[in-house]
Amino acid sequence: ExxxxxxxxxxxxSPGERATLSCRASQSISSYLAWYQxxxxxAPRLLIYDASNRATGIPARxxxxxxxxxxxxxxxxxxxxxxxxxxxQQRSNWLTFGGGTKVEIK
Amino acid sequence: xxxxVESGGGVVQPGRSLRLSCAASGFTFSSYGIHWVRQAxxxxxxxxxxxxxxxxxxxxxxxxxxxxxISRDNSKNTLYLQMNSLRAEDTAVYYCARGFYCNGGSxxxxxxxxxxxxxxxx
Numbered sequence: 001e002x003x004x005x006x007x008x009x010x011x012x013x014s015p016g017e018r019a020t021l022s023c024r025a026s027q028s029i030s031s032y033l034a035w036y037q038x039x040x041x042x043a044p045r046l047l048i049y050d051a052s053n054r055a056t057g058i059p060a061r062x063x064x065x066x067x068x069x070x071x072x073x074x075x076x077x078x079x080x081x082x083x084x085x086x087x088x089q090q091r092s093n094w095l096t097f098g099g100g101t102k103v104e105i106k
Numbered sequence: 107x108x109x110x111v112e113s114g115g116g117v118v119q120p121g122r123s124l125r126l127s128c129a130a131s132g133f134t135f136s137s138y139g140i141h142w143v144r145q146a147x148x149x150x151x152x153x154x155x156x157x158x159x160x161x162x163x164x165x166x167x168x169x170x171x172x173x174x175x176i177s178r179d180n181s182k183n184t185l186y187l188q189m190n191s192l193r194a195e196d197t198a199v200y201y202c203a204r205g206f207y208c209n210g211g212s213x214x215x216x217x218x219x220x221x222x223x224x225x226x227x228x
Contacts, residue, residue, distance in 0.1 A: 044151065
């Protein structure tokens with residue numbers, strides 16, 4: 001099983017700041033990585049797939065990068081609605097999810 | 107618009123059974139593989155199972171293999187999850203989600219239902 005490790009567990013930032021979230025895979029997954037956003041009481045929403053492709057309707061302030069084992073989700077300037085939990089997910093070998101990073105208001 | 111609506115959750119005793127449903131609309135259901143993903147209270151996401159677009163293949167997480175069965179009725183645009191021999195650790199919100207950009211059963215998930223809560227407790 002491919003294990004995804006997300007860091008940090010919690011990121012405390014202010015609106016307007018840049019957020020940088022990390023996801024590390026236990027083995028190479030090429031670019032087969034997605035990022036999801038989840039708000040309390042809601043289902044996850046697909047943000048990024050294949051490491052760097054924005055899903056339909058996702059604002060340009062969200063960007064993804066990386067390949068192999070190290071990946072990054074960046075939010076260029078945090079909007080109030082961006083404070084949420086973010087999960088990475090690989091599809092190189094079935095599906096596994098990372099443990100999540102909570103982006104909270106500082 | 108694409109919609110997935112789960113139902114069938116509730117409180118059930120350990121060892122008993124429950125069947126979840128996921129009603130799909132807004133897309134050609136019979137053309138997509140569909141997954142179940144669960145989330146224990148306050149925890150992360152765990153993939154549970156997938157069924158091919160035509161029902162020809164099904165795969166399960168080790169944690170539910172032999173106890174859960176995924177199925178679908180394309181004439182009714184509905185997905186099912188039959189859960190037997192339930193355990194306390196199966197307590198979670200269960201989501202159905204559409205597979206996207208797949209390689210076999212390895213997919214991203216582009217549309218999710220709102221989830222249905224299953225609580226296993228005596």
